[in-house]
Amino acid sequence: MVVGRKIPYLSLSQLLVAVLAFSYLIVALGAQKQLRFGQNGKFKILQVADMHFADGKTTPCLDVFPSQMHTCSDINTTAFIERMIRAEKPDLIVFTGDNIVGFDATDAAKSLSAAFAPAISSNIPWVAVLGNHDQESTLSREGVMKHIVGLQNTLSQLNPAEAHVIDGFGNYNLEIGGVENSRFQNKSVLNLYFLDSGDYSTVPSITGYGWIKPSQQFWFQRTSANLRRAYASKPEPQKGPAPGLVYFHIPLPEFASFDSSNFTGVKQEGISSASVNSGFFTTMVQAGDVKAVFTGHDHLNDFCGELTGIQLCYAGGFGYHAYGKAGWSRRARVVVASLEKSEKGDWGPVKSIKTWKRLDDPYLTAIDGQALWSKSPAGATPAPEECPIACILPHPVCGVNGVTYWCGCPDALCAGVPVFKFGESYTARPTHFC
Numbered sequence: 369m370v371v372g373r374k375i376p377y378l379s380l381s382q383l384l385v386a387v388l389a390f391s392y393l394i395v396a397l398g399a400q401k402q403l404r405f406g407q408n409g410k411f412k413i414l415q416v417a418d419m420h421f422a423d424g425k426t427t428p429c430l431d432v433f434p435s436q437m438h439t440c441s442d443i444n445t446t447a448f449i450e451r452m453i454r455a456e457k458p459d460l461i462v463f464t465g466d467n468i469v470g471f472d473a474t475d476a477a478k479s480l481s482a483a484f485a486p487a488i489s490s491n492i493p494w495v496a497v498l499g500n501h502d503q504e505s506t507l508s509r510e511g512v513m514k515h516i517v518g519l520q521n522t523l524s525q526l527n528p529a530e531a532h533v534i535d536g537f538g539n540y541n542l543e544i545g546g547v548e549n550s551r552f553q554n555k556s557v558l559n560l561y562f563l564d565s566g567d568y569s570t571v572p573s574i575t576g577y578g579w580i581k582p583s584q585q586f587w588f589q590r591t592s593a594n595l596r597r598a599y600a601s602k603p604e605p606q607k608g609p610a611p612g613l614v615y616f617h618i619p620l621p622e623f624a625s626f627d628s629s630n631f632t633g634v635k636q637e638g639i640s641s642a643s644v645n646s647g648f649f650t651t652m653v654q655a656g657d658v659k660a661v662f663t664g665h666d667h668l669n670d671f672c673g674e675l676t677g678i679q680l681c682y683a684g685g686f687g688y689h690a691y692g693k694a695g696w697s698r699r700a701r702v703v704v705a706s707l708e709k710s711e712k713g714d715w716g717p718v719k720s721i722k723t724w725k726r727l728d729d730p731y732l733t734a735i736d737g738q739a740l741w742s743k744s745p746a747g748a749t750p751a752p753e754e755c756p757i758a759c760i761l762p763h764p765v766c767g768v769n770g771v772t773y774w775c776g777c778p779d780a781l782c783a784g785v786p787v788f789k790f791g792e793s794y795t796a797r798p799t800h801f802c
C-alpha cells in the first residue's frame with residue numbers, strides 16, 4: 369500500500385520536473401529566437417524579391433543576353449544570394465514572394481527547399497511571404513506556407529495564433545529587441561509585419577491580382593496598437609510608437625503616386641497592383657508606426673517614394689528565371705536600422721532607417737543609398753538646406769560619436785561631427801581622417 373502510494377507521488381514529481389524542464393526549453397528556445405539589435409546598435413535586413421526558383425540547374429534564365437543563356441540557370445540565383453549574404457552579413461533575410469514559380473517547378477517542396485538553401489545554410493534567421501506564383505506547382509498556398517514554416521532557421525509563421533479568422537497564409541509579425549543588457553533589452557524597438565497579399569481576385573466582377581483583406585488589416589491594426597501600448601509602458605516608457613516596416617508581395621495602388629521627380633530608383637514598367645484599393649495604405653497611415661513598405665512583383669521597378677510619411681519601396685527583381693531586362697542587373701535591397709546612443713553611451717530607440725540596393729555584378733555595386741526615416745529629436749534645429757547629402761553609393765565614415773555617416777565626410781560635416789575613420793563604425797581599424 370505504502371509503496372503503491374509512493375509511485376504516484378514519484379511520478380507526479382517526475383512529471384513536474386519534466387514540465388519544468390520542458391518550459392525552460394521553450395523559454396530557452398524563445399530566447400534563442402528573439403531577434404535583437406547587435407552590440408553595434410544596428411539591425412540589417414536583406415530583402416530578396418521574386419527568386420522565381422524552379423528545378424535548379426535545368427531551369428534556364430530569362431532575359432539575359434543570348435550569349436549568356438547556355439551558362440545561366442537557377443544556380444545563378446543561388447550564387448547571387450550566397451554572395452549577398454557574405455557581403456552584407458544581414459541579421460534577417462526576407463523573401464517577399466514568388467519564391468518559386470510554380471508552373472515550372474516539378475516538385476514544389478523540393479524547389480522551395482532549394483530556393484531557401486543558401487539562407488538555411490547561412491544560419492541567419494530568415495522569413496518568407498507568398499507571391500502570386502508560389503502555389504502553381506504541387507502545393508496549395510497553405511501547403512507552400514506550411515512547408516516554409518517547417519524549414520530550418522526560419523521565423524516564418526503560418527498565421528498568428530491569436531487571429532482566429534484571417535485571410536491568406538503567412539501573416540505574422542516579428543519584434544526586434546534592443547541591445548542585450550541595455551535599457552531597451554526587453555522592448556521591441558523595431559516592429560516587422562509580414563502579410564499575404566494574395567494571388568488573384570476570386571470575385572468574378574473584379575479582375576486582376578489579389579489584395580490585403582479586412583481580416584488581415586484588422587489583425588495588423590490590433591497588433592500595431594498592442595505593440596504601441598507595450599512600448600509606452602514601463603520600464604522605459606516611450607512616447608509614440610516604435611517604427612514599423614511592412615513586407616509583402618504585390619504593390620499597393622499608392623505605389624503609382626510617384627514619378628522620377630519624387631522617387632529614388634527606376635520605374636520601367638507599370639504598377640501591377642490589384643484593380644481595387646482595399647485601403648491598407650490608409651490603415652497603415654492611421655496606425656502611425658509604419659515608416660516603410662517593401663514589395664516585389666514588378667521586377668523592373670526598384671524605387672522608393674514617400675507618400676504621407678510612409679516610404680513605398682520595391683526591391684527590384686532578384687531571380688534569373690524571372691522576367692527582367694538583359695543588361696539591367698538583378699538586384700536586392702538592404703535596410704539598416706540604427707539606434708540612438710545616449711551621452712552616457714547607452715543604446716536607446718531607433719534613430720534612423722537607411723536603405724540601398726546591390727547589383728549582381730562583379731563588384732556587387734551598391735546604388736541608391738538613401739535615408740528612409742529618421743527620428744526628429746524634440747527641439748532639434750533643422751539641418752541646413754543641403755543636408756543630408758544624397759549619395760549614390762554609400763561611403764560610410766565613422767564619426768567621433770561612434771555614429772556611421774553613410775554619405776561620407778560631407779554627411780558627417782552636415783551633422784557637425786568630426787570623422788574618426790573610414791568605414792562603418794564597427795568595421796575596420798582607424799585608417800583615414802577627413
Ligand SMILES: *[C@@H]1O[C@H](CO)[C@@H](O)[C@H](O)[C@H]1NC(C)=O
Binds near residue numbers: 439
Ligand atoms: C551564371 O553563372 C555562371 C557560372 O558561374 C557564369 O559563368 C555566368 O556568367 C552567370 N550568368 C549571368 C547572367 O550572370
Ligand SMILES: *[C@@H]1O[C@H](CO)[C@@H](O)[C@H](O)[C@H]1NC(C)=O
Binds near residue numbers: 550551554603
Ligand atoms: C529584462 O528582463 C529580464 C528577465 O525578465 C530582467 O532580468 C532584466 O532586469 C530586464 N531588464 C531591463 C533593463 O528591464
Ligand SMILES: *[C@@H]1O[C@H](CO)[C@@H](O)[C@H](O)[C@H]1NC(C)=O
Binds near residue numbers: 625627629630
Ligand atoms: C510626384 O510628382 C508629381 C509631379 O511631377 C506629382 O503629380 C505627384 O503628386 C508627386 N507625388 C508625391 C507623392 O508627392
